[in-house]
Amino acid sequence: MKRNRQDFKPYLQSISTHKLKELFTVCENQSISVEYSLDPYVTEPNGHLQLDLFLRQLDQPEPESKLYVSHPFLFEGLILSPELYAAVGGPQTVNLEPNQIRMARLFAGCRGTGTHVHQHTRACFECLQGEKLWFLAPHSKQNSAALAKFNHEVSGPSRQSLSEWFQLDIKQLWPQLEGAKLVKSRKGEALFIPDRYFHATLNLSPCVGISYSWRSSYLTFEHDALTPTLR
DSSP states (O other): OOOOGGGGHHHHHTTOHHHHHHHHHHHHTSBOOOOOOOTHHHHSTTHHHHHHHHHHHTTSOOTTOBOOEEEEOOBTTBOSOHHHHHHTTOOTTSOOOGGGEEEEEEEEEOTTOEEEEEOOSOEEEEEEESEEEEEEEOOOHHHHHHHGGGOHHHHOOOOSOHHHIIIIIHHHHGGGOSSOEEEEEETTOEEEEOTTOEEEEEESSSEEEEEEEEOTTTSOSTTOTHHHHHO
């Protein structure tokens, strides 16, 4: 059953400023690791209720549990809320048609957590709370070879500490990489990640954010409406 945007209102209310503050408080007190998808929370018919329950579960974590959460904002391929997109500083040059956004997610994690090296379509990350360190490197044969054993999409999930990777491995890798950068994003800042860029993240403090990714075929490098807006 197709849902119209009016149906999204109760779901959006679950992602209020108050909820984000609650989520941030929980993150300050918990150790967190990576979980990439919680799709069942939105595939249920009462998806907005499921998300509310999901957020409440974070207030009662198991002892010593580690949880890094991400939650999709989409129902059946539609963007949840153009209003929310505009509120977090999305590029205004892009017409917000539903099929232009591939995925939007809420992320939350404690200090020392994040994601290992991976790639996906172009995306924009808005930091709502905290501070996050980013490793970024353009897609190339040289970078693909250097990062192969660290890319979890190639080598499988890594059990290595992200703090260790950022402090040790990256120093050894740096001479082998071309165009690599380390960037910090802080509360209120947005970071644009070009298509297929290698990237990894490390939360330097408890961090909450929203990310939006675009379909690869929507924009081309030659006619990229996002680039002048997000530079």
